[in-house]
Amino acid sequence: MRTLPFSLRPALTVLVLAACSGSGTGGQNAQALPPLTVTVDRGPEALTASGQIAANVLYATVTICTPGSTTQCQDVDHVQVDTGSTGLRLAHEALSGTAVPTPVLDPRTGLPLFQCAVFADGYTWGSVVSADVVIAGRRISGLSVGIIADPAAGTAPDACSGGNGPDEGTVAALGANGILGVGVFLEDCGSFCTTDVPSGGAAPYYVCSTGGSTSSCTPTTVALASQIANPLGLLASDNNGLQLRLPAPSAPGAPTVSGTLLFGLGTSDANQLGPATLLVLNPGDGTLTTTYGGKSFNQSVIDSGSSAYFFPDPSIPACPQGDPGDGFYCPTSAIPASATLAGGNGTQSSVSFTIANADALFREGSSDTTFPDLAGPLPGSGLTAQTFDWGLPFHFGRPVSVLFERRSLGTTTGPAMGF
Amino acid sequence: MLTAKACERNGVAPVRQLATRGAALLVLLAVLHPPPARAGLGAAREDLLHDAAALQTTRVTITSREGYDVHEMISADGTTVRAYVEPGGRVFAVTWSGRVQPDLRVVLGPYYARFLEAARAPHLGHHVLSLNAPDLVLSVVKLPRGFAGRAHLPSLVPAGTAVDTLR
Numbered sequence: 001m002r003t004l005p006f007s008l009r010p011a012l013t014v015l016v017l018a019a020c021s022g023s024g025t026g027g028q029n030a031q032a033l034p035p036l037t038v039t040v041d042r043g044p045e046a047l048t049a050s051g052q053i054a055a056n057v058l059y060a061t062v063t064i065c066t067p068g069s070t071t072q073c074q075d076v077d078h079v080q081v082d083t084g085s086t087g088l089r090l091a092h093e094a095l096s097g098t099a100v101p102t103p104v105l106d107p108r109t110g111l112p113l114f115q116c117a118v119f120a121d122g123y124t125w126g127s128v129v130s131a132d133v134v135i136a137g138r139r140i141s142g143l144s145v146g147i148i149a150d151p152a153a154g155t156a157p158d159a160c161s162g163g164n165g166p167d168e169g170t171v172a173a174l175g176a177n178g179i180l181g182v183g184v185f186l187e188d189c190g191s192f193c194t195t196d197v198p199s200g201g202a203a204p205y206y207v208c209s210t211g212g213s214t215s216s217c218t219p220t221t222v223a224l225a226s227q228i229a230n231p232l233g234l235l236a237s238d239n240n241g242l243q244l245r246l247p248a249p250s251a252p253g254a255p256t257v258s259g260t261l262l263f264g265l266g267t268s269d270a271n272q273l274g275p276a277t278l279l280v281l282n283p284g285d286g287t288l289t290t291t292y293g294g295k296s297f298n299q300s301v302i303d304s305g306s307s308a309y310f311f312p313d314p315s316i317p318a319c320p321q322g323d324p325g326d327g328f329y330c331p332t333s334a335i336p337a338s339a340t341l342a343g344g345n346g347t348q349s350s351v352s353f354t355i356a357n358a359d360a361l362f363r364e365g366s367s368d369t370t371f372p373d374l375a376g377p378l379p380g381s382g383l384t385a386q387t388f389d390w391g392l393p394f395h396f397g398r399p400v401s402v403l404f405e406r407r408s409l410g411t412t413t414g415p416a417m418g419f
Numbered sequence: 420m421l422t423a424k425a426c427e428r429n430g431v432a433p434v435r436q437l438a439t440r441g442a443a444l445l446v447l448l449a450v451l452h453p454p455p456a457r458a459g460l461g462a463a464r465e466d467l468l469h470d471a472a473a474l475q476t477t478r479v480t481i482t483s484r485e486g487y488d489v490h491e492m493i494s495a496d497g498t499t500v501r502a503y504v505e506p507g508g509r510v511f512a513v514t515w516s517g518r519v520q521p522d523l524r525v526v527l528g529p530y531y532a533r534f535l536e537a538a539r540a541p542h543l544g545h546h547v548l549s550l551n552a553p554d555l556v557l558s559v560v561k562l563p564r565g566f567a568g569r570a571h572l573p574s575l576v577p578a579g580t581a582v583d584t585l586r
Contacts, residue, residue: 002541002543052541055543056543057544084546084561084562084563085546085561085563086563086564118519118520118561118566119545119546119561120544120545120546120547120548120559120560120561120566120568121537121538121542121544121545121548121559122538122545159522162522162524163520163521163522163523163524163525163531164520164523165523165534165535165538165548166535166538166539168545174545183563184563185563185564188564189564190564192496192518196496198494198496198498198518198519199475199477199494199495199496199498200474200475200494200496200498200519200521200522201498201519201520201521201522202519202520203519281563284564284565285562285563285564285565286562286563286564287562287563299516299560299562299567301546301562301563303546303563305544305545305546306544306546306547307543307544308543308544310547310549312583318551327542327543327549376543376547376549377549377551378547378549378558378560379549379550379551379556379557379558387547387560387562387567389546389547389560391544391546
């Protein structure tokens with residue numbers, strides 16, 4: 001998020017959650033259903049009310065319903081569309097209570113499952129629930145969803161909250177009313193969590209027993225079917241992947257941009273791969289290899305959930321500390337750049353992009369939310385594993401295809417991405 | 420936990436004493452005080468034992484490179500933390516990678532507070548966090564599945580060692 005210039009701060013407004021009109025559909029008529037509209041804009045009401053505006057965050061509206069109900073539903077706007085994570089997580093703060101999901105229980109103890117989700121800049125703690133979710137008219141019944149900062153989950157255990165940075169469990173901290181993780185993985189943890197718990201750090205899943213005023217939480221294994229899951233992998237059809245199509249906003253920035261997320265990959269005339277090459281990703285962590293500036297970055301990601309191109313290049317000056325563009329690159333003039341991305345299957349694709357001066361972008365476009373040439377450093381990335389993060393700017397004007405793990409298109413089996 | 424927090428605030432001082440005064444004092448301090456709960460970046464080589472225990476490490480490998488030593492600590496789930504030790508015996512860089520993020524209070528030691536500060540400051544997104552200060556360079560990456568991070572103290576990097584060639 002960026003801090004909003006004072007003159008642009010809106011007066012405090014009452015957050016009114018949209019009442020649901022029962023938008024669920026029972027039947028599946030795949031060809032007739034529209035794609036999901038996705039938008040880059042200022043962000044949810046609770047974010048702008050806190051004096052911040054989003055930048056390069058892709059949002060969509062999803063509907064959450066009481067299991068089996070088409071009337072007890074709530075449309076949740078400004079859920080971030082994230083190809084860099086897996087599963088739907090909604091902030092409790094953004095929920096009206098109209099939809100009443102069911103707790104997902106640990107079969108051994110009968111206790112409700114809770115989740116610790118760790119990000120680069122903090123963590124969230126919340127409950128795991130089963131809900132019916134409707135995305136662009138397509139209903140996924142009994143989806144495991146995370147409810148971030150659900151009071152029912154109590155206080156996070158120290159292993160979650162202690163060593164992972166600050167609590168991100170508010171809309172203002174998340175910059176969104178939730179996160180719709182539609183990356184290459186079908187479950188957020190996968191087979192590891194069905195048999196093992198991590199030996200240290202934060203486990204993804206916990207059960208907590210309450211004794212008196214204290215609560216004791218223990219990491220637990222979770223079957224694949226109960227894990228927080230990629231909703232698009234559970235659609236009745238068009239469930240092998242997705243294609244994200246965003247127009248190219250004019251440089252340096254735009255107030256808003258809208259595009260579409262198409263369900264499935266190569267499953268209809270609308271979602272064909274086209275001239276793109278599928279790059280098979282590392283099945284362990286979902287990464288690929290980037291070659292840039294003569295260096296190899298073997299833990300790179302294509303990620304709609306990142307707001308910029310992030311990579312280390314000491315030859316490009318970073319914006320001065322305290323400037324509007326602090327944390328991004330500030331070349332004296334925009335720099336044309338290129339790189340090659342390679343998958344594990346021996347395929348590769350090259351890409352051209354532009355690195356703009358972030359101070360200039362944010363000063364000239366103080367009310368813009370869409371910056372196609374925003375890039376920032378990832379310092380120290382020369383140590384061991386190396387990351388080049390192809391964030392949302394990469395997706396502008398360039399259709400990006402995602403093939404889920406364990407799903408295929410032609411002879412290629414995911415996880416894979418193409419552009 | 421309150422005890423651990425107090426240790427964090429005071430963590431820098433015992434680390435420096437240990438680095439300069441040797442093994443006898445180490446034993447004495449270990450008797451008089453509990454071992455520092457957080458050593459990590461900037462700590463003395465001796466404190467890596469505490470880190471290895473705190474990180475539930477099951478395997479430690481020490482490799483000598485030209486100009487520095489690498490202490491690699493691997494836990495049962497494969498999470499790997501590497502501490503790079505300069506000839507004077509202090510940890511000048513750390514990296515981590517794996518399925519889960521190791522406890523950054525342990526890995527970053529007294530610099531955990533700086534990570535917290537950077538994470539609380541306005542920034543864009545949740546998959547990348549970086550800090551590029553004169554005394555501390557840090558980046559944390561949340562991968563689609565797993566984590567990777569690294570940090571180093573520019574003032575402690577041995578002369579003739581380029582951080583981007585560390586192995």
